[in-house]
Amino acid sequence: MKQTNHQFFDFLDFNTDLSLEEGVSRVWKACKPTAIAQNGLGVVLTVPFQCQLLSNEFAPDKSILRKDFQLYLRAFGDKILRVSIGFEKEIMEVSPMLEIAAELQEIKLSFEIKEEQWEVKDEKGIIRAIFDLSNPEIDHWSDLLTAPEESMQAIFLPDGKKEIKVSAYDQFFPNRMDAMCLSFIERYNEPAKVSISFHAKPDEKFVGTGERFCKMDLAGHTFQLKNQDGQGVNNKRTYKNIPFYLSSEMYGMFLHTSAYCKFSMADFSTRSVQLLVEEPILDIFLIGEENPEKIMFRYKQLTGFPTVPPLWSYGVWMSRMTYFSEDEVNEICDRMRAEDFPCDVIHLDTGWFKTDWLCEWKFNPERFPDPKRFVSRLKDNGYRVSLWQMPYIAADAEQFEEAKANKYMSILDSKKEQGGSNFSNLDYAGTIDFTYPKAVEWYKNLLRELLEMGVVCIKTDFGEEIHLDAKYHNMAPELLNNLYALLYQKAAFEVTKEVAGDGVVWARAGWAGCQRYPIHWGGDAAASWDGMAGSLKGGLHLGLSGFGFWSHDVPGFHGVPNFMNSVVPDDLYVRWTQFGVFTSHIRYHGTSKREPYHYPNISDIVRKWWKLRYALLPYILEQSELTTTTGYPVLRALLLHHPADKMCWHIDDQYYFGDDFLVAPIMNSENTRDVYLPEGIWVNFFTGEIIQGGCWLNNFEAVMEEMPVWVKKGALIPMYPEAVNCTDEMDLQKTISITIDANFKGIWKHLNFI
Known part of the structure; x- marks a missing residue:
């Protein structure tokens, strides 16, 4: 981050080198609303925006006429207020992110005009928003500085009690703003980004925003909400960004968008929470409730509840990267039974194809000569089979020509068609286009053939990133990138439930709504104490972002310092096992040996803890039921x-x-x-x-x-x-x-x- 002397410009990523911005970008600030009217069940206000001078300080450019835009208020029940403004763009009424509960009905709002404020009330007469039209009280004794610029002053009361104030005057002096009430950035004379700021109290704390590998209280942090391969669990990158936060002041904020966002949690200004969304639409749901669990419940009423995964999924999962043959898998499964290690799932990672990592959704015919018999034998022995795959297609994959000809995958703008390697979507020729219904059905058919063999779960790996230099049928890549995980996991979940009877996936990426399609795990943690601590932090914040079921790779995914070959210490294996036993789901996975009998000094302890896990399953099932009807996650x-x-x-x-x-x-x-x-x-x-x-x-x-x-x-x-x-x-x-x-x-x- 390049820090200047202009905090709000820094937050907006606005270049203060004006030679680079001349005629390109301008900031527009919201002023006092000028009109209010009924709009269906809601209320609409006319809000004028004043263009700011292209300078290194804020001041109105009076040579440019104000522009009016419509701010919409709607109430969903007596605890949720929706605040929306589209700058010449249509606000989404239906989106994959929303799965609004039937009992969450929109109720009618009305308004009352008073001398210096407008009040928006619900049908019970409870005030849900106040727009203050008064001028700041001034005791004038100096004319060294200009008067404060006109600003939108609003208080939102989503439950009629909790006041969420827009930061109208977060500044040092009028030309030096730390945050701005409501504004947009115009590029080439078109609205491009929107920002809003809410007042933050000095001791206010914030949690959520997805899978954060950092401290519990997020105050003092700024996050870019752009899904990326986290490359571990100890940095700012993350697989699961969720545009939702929960405040210790007992309100929640859900930003309904799939665009890239930035959240400053009382960071650029300790007086304000600031949101920046990289599209000319702002659509937020404000939730007021008595406690955090009820706030989470309301959020899930908006974006959906999960269903309870099947009983077998709560047993132990065994995996590594990777098993390569039927004989290898059978030997491992038989040995675990012989040595009295209870286990329910055997997962085959990247090595079950003809070529390792070359995802073609087909078993290697030499190493797995009869896949149906192989899966059936394992089932008879009490093991269910989970399979790895990814949503990217390599140029030398069997399905490449079919996918390209039928436009089932993204079409790259460049003519370069890459082959497949590992660890990056960019190493592949294209991304399956889940915005295209025919591509969704084609993908489901690839999985259907495997599921009909008896496979019970698909690991929907990757999906955090897509080819951005490509075209998709029904969405711009910049808006699809974050949303992609939801569309991807939905398709795999639906076909798995249809064929196998149980709705379950094993997923890494995430966005708002993905909690409907469990199970999610925490990504590629280092096999170290730091990796374990980072995993837990990520899981706790994800649970505060609407996700009920979560897991992690026991005892960490990759070695340190040798990625593939470092030895996992015995004590780390045991302690991470114990952590896994007390998690909603427990899976062993990593770049080297993970089976407990490879750790003879501690294998008896591990066996004892696995048996404790199975003894606890009735309790875990009971608690899992709660997450489908409440705001509680399991962890x-x-x-x-x-x-x-x-x-x-x-x-x-x-x-x-x-x-x-x-x-x-x-x-x-x-x-x-x-x-x-x-x-x-x-x-x-x-x-x-x-x-x-x-x-x-x-x-x-x-x-x-x-x-x-x-x-x-x-x-x-x-x-x-x-x-x-x-x-x-x-x-x-x-x-x-x-x-x-x-x-x-x-x-x-x-x-x-x-």
């Missing part, structure tokens, strides 16, 4: 249960696992960590020790066989009382409940089969 940031506890807005290395478990993974080789216990009475899950919450446990020690996990006193935990090889052997009617009370002496003593 929850502490703030969802303790929003009034300021400490919980900062903790990113602990979490609730469902309603009852408090989990604090060990993420070092010292077997100790500091643990924060919120208010309540907690029982150690492994020792039965009871402790009063509202305190820190400093340097808490946990031997390798145990993990810092507490359960709410009095909780009833449904558990499975028998050892199984896989979920096919489970009869959930046998489920028992363990009461966490003074008689509870630790889980190992209650489950004698482990």
